[in-house]
Amino acid sequence: MRIGNLDWGKAIITLIMALLGIVFLLPFIWMLSASLKPEADVFKYPIEWIPQTWRAAFNYHSVWFGKANFTLYYWNSIKVTALTTLLSVAVSSMAAYGFTKIRFPGRNALFVLVLATYMIPAEATLVPLFIIFRSTGLYDTHLGLILLGGFSVLGTFLLRQFFASLSNEYIESAQIDGAGHIRIFLSILFPLVRPAIATYAILRFIWTWNDFQTPLVFLNSKTLYTLQLGMNAFADRNGAFYSLIMAASVSAIVPLLVVFILGQKQVIEGISLGGVKG
Amino acid sequence: MKTSVTLPQSHQTPTAGSKKRKRIEAGMGYFFTGPMLLGVLVFTLIPMIFSFMLSFTKWSFVTGFDKIRWSGLDNFRQLFQDEVFLKSLGNNFIMLLAVPVGMAIALILGVIITSHVYAPGAFKVIYFMPQISSVVAVAVVWQVLFHPSYGPVNGFLSAIGVDNPPKWLADPTYALPSVMLLMIWIDLGVSLIIYIAGIKNIPADLYEAATIDGASKLAQFRSITFPLLTPTTFFLLVTGIIGNFKSFALVKVLTDGGPANSTSVVVYDMYQTAFVDLQTGYASSMVMILFVIVLAITGLQWLGQRYWVNY
Numbered sequence: 001m002r003i004g005n006l007d008w009g010k011a012i013i014t015l016i017m018a019l020l021g022i023v024f025l026l027p028f029i030w031m032l033s034a035s036l037k038p039e040a041d042v043f044k045y046p047i048e049w050i051p052q053t054w055r056a057a058f059n060y061h062s063v064w065f066g067k068a069n070f071t072l073y074y075w076n077s078i079k080v081t082a083l084t085t086l087l088s089v090a091v092s093s094m095a096a097y098g099f100t101k102i103r104f105p106g107r108n109a110l111f112v113l114v115l116a117t118y119m120i121p122a123e124a125t126l127v128p129l130f131i132i133f134r135s136t137g138l139y140d141t142h143l144g145l146i147l148l149g150g151f152s153v154l155g156t157f158l159l160r161q162f163f164a165s166l167s168n169e170y171i172e173s174a175q176i177d178g179a180g181h182i183r184i185f186l187s188i189l190f191p192l193v194r195p196a197i198a199t200y201a202i203l204r205f206i207w208t209w210n211d212f213q214t215p216l217v218f219l220n221s222k223t224l225y226t227l228q229l230g231m232n233a234f235a236d237r238n239g240a241f242y243s244l245i246m247a248a249s250v251s252a253i254v255p256l257l258v259v260f261i262l263g264q265k266q267v268i269e270g271i272s273l274g275g276v277k278g
Numbered sequence: 279m280k281t282s283v284t285l286p287q288s289h290q291t292p293t294a295g296s297k298k299r300k301r302i303e304a305g306m307g308y309f310f311t312g313p314m315l316l317g318v319l320v321f322t323l324i325p326m327i328f329s330f331m332l333s334f335t336k337w338s339f340v341t342g343f344d345k346i347r348w349s350g351l352d353n354f355r356q357l358f359q360d361e362v363f364l365k366s367l368g369n370n371f372i373m374l375l376a377v378p379v380g381m382a383i384a385l386i387l388g389v390i391i392t393s394h395v396y397a398p399g400a401f402k403v404i405y406f407m408p409q410i411s412s413v414v415a416v417a418v419v420w421q422v423l424f425h426p427s428y429g430p431v432n433g434f435l436s437a438i439g440v441d442n443p444p445k446w447l448a449d450p451t452y453a454l455p456s457v458m459l460l461m462i463w464i465d466l467g468v469s470l471i472i473y474i475a476g477i478k479n480i481p482a483d484l485y486e487a488a489t490i491d492g493a494s495k496l497a498q499f500r501s502i503t504f505p506l507l508t509p510t511t512f513f514l515l516v517t518g519i520i521g522n523f524k525s526f527a528l529v530k531v532l533t534d535g536g537p538a539n540s541t542s543v544v545v546y547d548m549y550q551t552a553f554v555d556l557q558t559g560y561a562s563s564m565v566m567i568l569f570v571i572v573l574a575i576t577g578l579q580w581l582g583q584r585y586w587v588n589y
Contacts (some may be wrong), residue, residue: 123524
């Protein structure tokens with residue numbers, strides 16, 4: 001059935017899918033709604049999706065400036081995530097360039113070695129790394145977390161395909177002009193693979209920001225807590241104050257949601273391309 | 279792969295210069311790949327070897343390195359009589375069920391979103407939201423939603439006349455299925471996006487030809503979409519299974535393995551053993567089991583790509 005430019009069959013399916021989508025997102029909607037209410041109204045049934053009494057300012061103020069100190073957790077997360085992403089992009093893109101554009105003895109064997117370590121799950125090295133970190137002073141430091149995330153081999157694989165797809169003519173003509181590999185990498189190839197690097201950087205940012213396991217094992221001091229650890233501690237301590245816990249959950253989820261919506265094209269591209277996680 | 283940098287003939291200087299150039303080239307190669315190689319060595323290979331050695335010892339890290347005692351295969355013998363570990367391993371295998379279920383939902387949604395709705399991009403964002411959200415926050419929200427006495431889920435169930443709604447996460451029978459349900463909800467977006475990318479790669483003229491031949495939509499799905507997506511399906515299955523064996527954060531926050539170890543998994547048991555019970559050697563032997571499982575699945579993937587998947 002077609003009237004004008006609108007395909008009615010398609011419109012109806014879209015409507016049904018939209019309703020399904022709302023059901024899928026109900027937990028988030030409930031969370032947001034509960035975070036705006038006084039505690040007494042959280043479990044009222046039927047659910048007041050739009051609160052009758054508003055308590056948003058109080059709830060969010062308690063989360064952000066109360067004992068939990070979400071401001072500090074945010075700062076820690078921003079610091080760790082930004083530096084991890086930066087390090088990871090630098091290390092991965094350098095390795096990707098080296099493995100595709102420079103010929104050196106043992107290159108293929110070394111690449112196979114890196115490829116093989118990809119099979120070792122991060123969970124398998126937690127215990128030994130914990131012991132190593134404790135004896136080298138990296139335990140309970142942000143630097144330790146940054147190093148752990150920054151040397152992930154995944155970025156090398158993702159970026160390698162992009163560097164490999166670039167023609168060698170760029171390099172050859174630059175070399176005739178007397179440019180070395182460092183200059184070629186920084187001023188010619190790096191700008192060319194910028195879209196791929198942006199994709200990887202956003203993915204790495206999201207993964208690091210949401211990582212709970214690594215900080216849980218490698219951090220101890222409350223003042224160093226990332227948002228995920230802080231959120232967990234907050235939920236443990238305020239077990240009975242659900243409106244506050246929901247306000248904290250909203251605070252933990254929203255910044256990343258903004259990053260995702262701004263960079264959704266890159267995120268979706270990256271996921272479809274590498275089809276990877278972690 | 280073999281991308282070499284060969285300079286035009288006119289620029290090749292006699293042998294001495296070319297040798298020097300080769301040396302510089304090699305040095306540059308190590309300079310660019312060095313940081314990553316060093317990272318792999320320090321943060322993956324050495325720890326893995328260390329872990330392998332520790333799995334044959336009785337040791338707690340708090341006692342210091344000089345207290346490490348070699349114990350042969352004792353840890354592994356103990357593992358197969360350890361009820362909590364066997365329960366955790368068993369739970370991992372039960373949880374595997376969530377992988378194909380989630381994939382089936384993703385495939386159906388993927389087909390609908392690719393060609394039968396307006397604004398497909400918006401739907402991708404909707405289904406990806408749980409994936410982008412912090413596991414901790416998501417787990418905390420679901421804890422409240424599943425609350426046995428005043429959670430909205432049971433509020434809804436009693437409102438529509440269910441007399442004794444399950445206690446979900448608080449009930450040993452329902453806890454694991456509840457965790458699986460959540461895993462499907464969280465990971466759906468990833469499978470969906472990968473399926474959509476796969477569906478878009480199927481040549482449109484196949485469907486046109488099928489339509490001319492009078493094939494129904496369902497027949498088209500059965501004989502075009504599904505078979506051509508085999509590589510995607512296979513890939514998602516393998517990564518899903520590996521991801522499942524690595525799951526930890528959700529269980530840790532949502533249930534802490536409980537009630538009565540009904541939701542404990544291998545990595546959770548390893549975490550408890552290593553960092554709460556402080557049995558470093560014993561926890562390392564669990565790591566080895568995990569590693570062997572992941573290795574076996576990866577091995578199957580290699581074989582599978584050769585023999586079962588029709589590209």
